[in-house]
Amino acid sequence: MNKQVKSRKRVSDHGEVFTSKREVDAMLDLVKDETVRIESRFLEPACGNGNFLAEILRRKLNVVKARYMKSQLEFERYAVLAVSSIYGVELLQDNVEECRIRLFGIFDDIYTNSYFETSKDKCRRSVQFILNRNILWGDALSLKTPDDKAEPIVFSEWSAVNSVYLKRRDFTLANLMMPRGYGENTLFSDLGEEVLIPKPIADYPLIHFLKLGEDDSN
Ligand SMILES: C[S@@+](CC[C@H](N)C(=O)[O-])C[C@H]1O[C@@H](n2cnc3c(N)ncnc32)[C@H](O)[C@@H]1O
DSSP: OOOSOSOHHHHHHHOOOOOOHHHHHHHHHTTHHHHTSTTOOEEETTOTTTHHHHHHHHHHHHHHHHHHTTOHHHHHHHHHHHHHTEEEEESSHHHHHHHHHHHHHHHHHHHHHHSTTTOOHHHHHHHHHHHHHHEEEOBTTTTBOSSTTOOBOEEEEEEEETTTEEEEEEEEHHHHTSOTTOSSOEEEOTTSOEEEOOOOSEEOOOEETTOTTTTSOO
């Protein structure tokens, strides 16, 4: 069983009490359809070591395996997409690191067990690259890094294009969380509601999903 408390000091300093598996499962079941939709995006703004994100990833990867196991490339493509849909922010650096390692482990267990001899390190590298971009050290209240630099938290949006390519666009979390109708970048939805169209701060060329991290960039 996962420990829910690391230390009393961390509970009093940071409110760090992890959610039990039973509660995680029950809460995720409230949005069950989304947890098994491979590309459905989830952000947890105080993700701890990833109790919710881990279960979401596990559910999505089970779907990927059931649907695409017969074709390794398809499995890889959808598994990378599943990982790319999961985002977290956490104040404590050790939790951030644990969360990334944990999510990677969930992917790698399923991947390696499915394609032991033919599994590819470049697929693992892409997953690691995405996790480093998606699970971020940050203060979810100020929407900035918790160090002296206090830089804005910047997330990457990943979208699949022409099956094997990914489009990456970066957005500040502050911009993504602007209330509807705020600022100049609003449009109306087909239901007549004002919707926010956040502006990317960076826009990257298409990249093959197995080439992420190839040139040591971030
Ligand atoms: C109650 S725990 C929940 C962790 C995880 N969501 C879970 O359910 O197992 C709260 C977490 O929020 C983190 N935290 C506290 N203040 C935060 C802040 N301002 N920004 C981001 N994370 C924060 C703590 O370090 C801790 O890991």
